[in-house]
Amino acid sequence: MPQPLSIAAKSYPHTAFLTDPELTVGGRAVELAAADPIYKAFAPMVRELRYDVSELAIATFLQAREAGAPIALLPVVLSGDFHHHSLTRWPGSAEISPADLAGRRVGVRAYSQTTGLWVRGILHEEFGVDAKEVTWVTTEExxxxxxxxxxxxxxxxxxxLDVLERGDVVAAVLGPPALDGAQGPLVPIIPNWREAEEAWGARHQTVPINHMLTVRRDLLEAEPQTVSALYQAFGAEIEARKAADTEPGPRVRALRFGVTDELVAGLQIAIDYALQQNVIRTPVTVAELLDDFTRHLGERA
Known part of the structure; x- marks a missing residue:
């Protein structure tokens, strides 16, 4: 009997199908990894190839690819959002404008965290603050x-949140789980952030990508039919989720399946921001990011 397919993915409406005990993919059962929060699966995936398939932050994938990790990217966006509102200060702390962050200390879970990638890109693009001008205070490697x-x-x-509350930093970058779980209203630093987010989206014709689906390259090469079946299953769930929402917010609009113009735009901006910030140091194209998918699943997709 074939080994189960190990998959690390967060519980979303569009990943609920993975919990079906009767689910099989390409004749293989599915073993869903316990990783909560999901970013705890990222290091084991890129360092040890612990899972056959894993949700992975786009910044982590860019770094893993640059480091030579044998992981392939599939054009499936599992999460994303605008991030102007992710740059916050503690309630009652001194007001500060985005442009005033140059020369100051800003907290972020890890320098390579994807939400931080987007926030630093926004600061540079819209407020002229280069990542090198800020001291980034991190809590994780x-x-x-x-x-x-x-x-x-x-x-x-x-x-x-602790670092921000005790005043070690003047501002902090917080991803959706931290923002959603914060006790009390944190104060967004970017003024009129809702309008600014939609303006960014209109300018770039995309919603920022946070997490995508990745697969071990050896599995993709050995069992393209299995990976194709899983890819199509994720796609069906994403399309159903989007079709069910008549007025989708950015988190639903960010979900994508297939090589679309929005996906290509999102990946290109992530590459540009990552190079600007030394998150990666080697230029790469979107086509190169998707090369494994194109070669092994292009016709099947």
Missing amino acids: PHVAGYVEPPNVERTTGKV
């Missing part, structure tokens, strides 16, 4: 072991 952080990155203890 990168998922990719060989990545060397820029010299303006520091490590501290505790959670980012």
Whole structure:
């Protein structure tokens, strides 16, 4: 009997099908990994290839690819959002404008966290603040072991919310789980952030990508039919989720399946931002990111 297919993915409406005990993919049962929060699966995936298939942050994938990890990217966006509202200060703290962050300390879980990638890109693009001008105070190391952080990155203890509350930083970048779970209203630093987010989306014709679906390259090469079946299953769930929402917010609009113009735009901007910020140091094209998918699943897709 074939080994189960090990999959690490967060519980979303569009991943609920993975919990079906009768689910098989290409004749293989599915073993859903326990990883909560999901980013705890990222280091084991890129360092050890612990899972056959894994949700992975796009910044982590870019770094893993640069480091030579044998992981293939599938054009399936599992989560995304606008991130102007992710840059916050503690309630009652001194007001500060985005442009004033140059020369200051800003908290973020890890320098390579994808939400941080998008926020730093926004600061540079819209407010002229270069990532090198800010001291980034982090609480975790990168998922990719060989990545060397820029010299303006520091490590501290505790959670980012703790660092922000005790005043060690003037602002913090918080991803959706932290923002959604925060006690009390954090104050977004970017003014009129809702309008600014939609303007960014209109300008770039996409919603920022956070997490995508990846697969071990050896599995893709050995069992393209199995990976294709799983890819199509994810796609059907994503399309159903989007079709069911008559007025989708950005988190639903971010979901994507297949090589679309929105996906290509999102990946290209992530590459551009990552190079600007030394998240990666080697230029890469969107076609190169999707090369494994195109070669092994292009016709099947």
